[in-house]
Amino acid sequence: MVLGTDRRVLALAMARMADALGNSFLIIVLPLYIASGQVAIDGIVGGRLLGFTLTEEFLIGLVLSLFGFLNSFGQPVTGRISDRVGTRKPFILGGLVVFGVASAAYPFVSSYAAILVVRAVQGLGAALTVPATIALVNDYATSDDERGGNFGVFNTFRLIGFGFGPIVAGIVVAGGFGRETVTEYVLGGLTLSGFNAAFAIAVLGAVVSFALVVWLVDEPPRAGADAADDLSISVLDPDGGIDTVFAVGIGTLFMALTIALFATLQEPINTALGQGSTLFGLQFSAVVAANVLLQVPIGNWADEYGRRPFIIAGFALLAPSVLAQGLIPLVTTPGTLVGPGLMLASRLVQGVAVAMVFAPGLAVAGDLARDGRSGTTLSVLTMAFGLGVAFGPLVSGFLFSFGLLAPFAFGAGLAVVALVLTVTQVEETLGGGSPTPEADDPPAVAQD
Template sequence: MKPVLLITLCTGMFLVQLDVTVVNVALPTLGEQLHAGLTALQWVVDGYSVVLAALLLAGAALGDVFGHRGVVLTGLVVFGAASAACGFAQSAAWLVAARAVQGIGAALLLPGTLAVINRQCPDPSTRARALGVWAGVSALALPAGPLLGGVLVSLAGWRPVFLLNVPIVGAAALAVRKLVRPGGRTPGRIDLPGAATAALALGAGVYAVIAHQPLAAGIAVTAAATFLVIEHRSEAPMLPLRLLESRRTAGATTISAALNFVGLGAVLVFTLYLQSVLHLKPLDAGLALLPLFLPLVLLGPLSGRLTAKLGPRPPIIAGLLLGALGLAGILRVDTATTYASLLPALLGLGAGMGLLTAAVVTAAVTDAPAERAGIAGGVNNAARQAAGALGVAVFGAVAGDPANHPAFVRGLHTLGVLSAALWLAAAALAAFTTGPRTRGANGAGWPPRMRGTS
């Protein structure tokens, strides 16, 4: 694969990650100017994440059916237009709605990046290295987000945080048109009932956590059960359930969910802690988050090389254990400590996520047949984004209002213990599921035809 093509494909993930981290640093200023409380700020993040997660599988299916090049270009256009709408928002409700449209654009463009890499790199070692570069380049958005967000908010307010996406989208669209050839279509249909029930399940679930609404929780459970029934009976399912018959695919997808549940939830509460408890300015808070994000950039390519040489299991387990150690370090912070007390937690979590990213993606897509690469990548990304949206809701609910410093810090301690336990459990799961390539649950491996591909 040509390096320039690989970098171009990384642009989709870069934009998605950049927008998440830029927004987090801008939240306190944005909330003050738009008169938005903690609940509204959670929806500024989750309005984007929920839609992205709910529609990622549909976006992957659209790419498989109509070709990933055209769908990625459409996603870039939608994402850019929605970013402009965010930049001109006059209320929290307007901003949340525009963020939801951003999620639609991201869901269209994101799965195609992994699908094209998988198609262009049939050799497993080459593919693992390419995915390592993909993880490292896309992770540049994470440290860039807090820095750019801090600078922009300090100098020009929060609106340029969103408007910055527009020229990047234009450049990416031009590069995709030039470097990615049309093609790669697989005959099939789009599972609209599946997409609708998935969106309802995730949206209601997040709302239930943020608003403490039992009725919404019931709707979420009902919609999730309905989604599984639809996928089981559908001629062209959005989520081919046989995809999860591979123990490695199912395990890697679950671990990916744990990764983003903790990672995105932690970014929210760390940002609020730095600005509301330690009283750092936006730019200083952005700089303070670099120890969390820089390891993702530095260790992503290393994770790809380790995965190519050793397989995905060693870097996944090492990343989870290192991250759990960092999460336990959250117990050291309180209302009277300095930034130095938070630093070990940032470094440990960042290093763990850096080792995990490329390895779990490789484990998730390796067992999938080439013609279903978009779906395999979409399932993994959907699990990550859905869990990230829930993580933002849960972490915000447990930590509570950052204006109440003692209660907020007690919430951080609770989150540190629970998150460390979750990642230790994920490490045990990785030991069982992410070893050498596995067969399907029926012992026959991948069938020559999947439901909806006849």
Template sequence: MSNRLGVNSQVLALALARMTESVGNSFLIVVLPLFIGSELVSGNTFGLTEVAVTGVVLSLFGFVNSPLQPFTGRLSDRTGRRKIFVLAGLLLIGVASFSYSLASAYWHLVGLRVLQGVAGALIIPTTVALVNDLASESNRGGNMGTYNTFRLVGFGVGPIAAGAVVSAGPYTVGLRGTQIQFSGFDAAFYFATLTASVSFFLILSLIRDPDKIETDAAADEADAGALDGFSVLDRSGRGFLDPVFTLGVVSFFMAVGIALFATLGDIINTRLDQGPTLFGLQFAAFVLAQIFLQVPIGRATDFYGRKVFIVAGTVLLVPTTLVQGVIYDPWLMFAARFAQGVAGAMVFAPALALAGDLAPDGKSGSTLSVLTMAFGFGVAFGPLAAGFLVSFGFVVPFAFGASLAALGVVLVWTQVEEAMTPRRSLFSAD
């Protein structure tokens, strides 16, 4: 059932649940580096510096969940069940979040981050596939935009609140006449556990698997290949590369470009003569643009088509990424990051919607996992690339990201065709 905006009510419930989980899970982006740098964690660092261990711990989530996503997406297609995968992932997220409060060695953090990566592989492709299953061609863009907007709100709020929660500790709670004290780190981990639990019960009580998946899955039972929906070359002969694979490559390029910024915080602050507050605002500018624009752009693709927005977004990614390497003013950097967020909003949700249009019946999990996997790899690869390339000059990482975006323009323009019939022309007068 859809509301007046054309957004399915279950998609709204799913988006709310993902937003809740994202608030707590994104706490860890800020809390884990602080936790690693505290005296509460010790032991073998595997021959790495503390900073290097922090980078490994943060990157593990993406490097673990991304290659697993096609398998979990495909498995959800074959079983005809999405909900159970999401619930299992949320359960693992909650267990891992609570277990951080018991961790005292670096290998504990590595193990828990791997566990969260597995949880992400269970949640990410199946929730996106659920949105696709619950939507139709006429409103898929709006539903994808709504889902991504809620998720990004949670992702943006978490890091802002995390530092305050940690610094305000220790906390004292009275329980039946007994005073219980716990640190700010424990409070953050308990909060992440709580948000995962709330999301679990929202999914359990409000979400159901669409009936149509069951029939499609039954018809597909004889199909045993975990990655049979994945193809690099276009089997139809209309182009050279498979359009879904192409959209995945472009999603990877976009993710690399937006993730370059995070690693260079200290260098950027020195270069722009600014403090961490302004860097935080610049980092958040991308997310803000996504929050404001995902829904209207997604709905616009339902009327005007998907490809024109993806092409325009990848074109805009080129200058908005490159200019970050030559800016010396903090507010111009904020503007560049916001404009890069506009470009990102024009690429990712429309690309998911287009991949959903192209997905065969009963195979949206494996089809859409190509994009979510590629995006996850890009987010993990971008910071590592920036740390290596910046040694050749500050502009080099951003020039690299801009070059990838330019290649993405060519790929989308030549290898991707519109899968729906636009109801209006973007260039007409009406």
């Protein structure tokens, strides 16, 4: 046991941290790479699609969102297949190979269409890796009262990789903190641009993850042959209402969407608050920082006191913290530290709220996953989170036309809906959940 959790969970967490760092590198690097002129988009920008004029910003957004959509929609499929064949490691390793090879391909493609294909392949690689990894974390829990702690440790390391990746990526591309130009590295007579160095680090992240999984992660005993016969995703509860896991999945979708609202609005927020990119970067990272600090203790507390109270408290805290981000620019004076300080505080509170929802929510799904189908069950939440992150920027970009408050008011409204769903539809599963339905229960509604 290390950090109060299984060493295999820690190995998976470190592998996911390296993988997340490599992917978050590309979130920063790809927009710069496309805008640098090294990708041929001149014949595309200014064109028309479904009545809309194509802009460089739209093309960049499409590249970034494509990964999220393919990753999210692919997860239920790969999670279901891994349940059916009763194995996890091959999916994790195969996904890392696909992601690493695609990362290595970027320096060799120069057309926008090719960049789209490579990013799509990376999304499919992630779809192979994520459900199997989460399922293993769940499978390693020998009892319900350690599941929340396992997910807390796993999410902490994953968020460290995701949160620090963009910072490191900017330093690698520019060759130092605060620089604006793309640097070049000379290694034994070989000249490497900052872009190619960043792509190489993304590949390295996949290689490190692969090695950790091969050396330190073993396959748990396979569940019984009949465990994976029914791999449908329950939408409705046999006793009426919405299935608990599906309700938590809807809440996770809304929560992730509120996280992603902020990034698209950097310019108007900075203008309204009279601040620079450094303060915006701190505010953006505050949600991740709060999660890194709180995922483990909240996961452990959820194992001791129950899942549902934390999820309810998290959504109750999420709604006002998101709404405040739209109100602060309207009620503070630009150029003072009051507005930026309040924005930082609201982002920290949002991070606390996210931490209270995420690890306990995964623990709920793990509690209710029958033997041999944790990949299918947990993929509901991982898909929901990925879709929220993918849709968030698109939603905020559209709603901004109605004013800076509109995206955040919409996000706060979603948080309230998630709170109501949790209170009315989510049952406590610690010590009281039954992962096996009665024989005379009506069949679940399948979501294909």
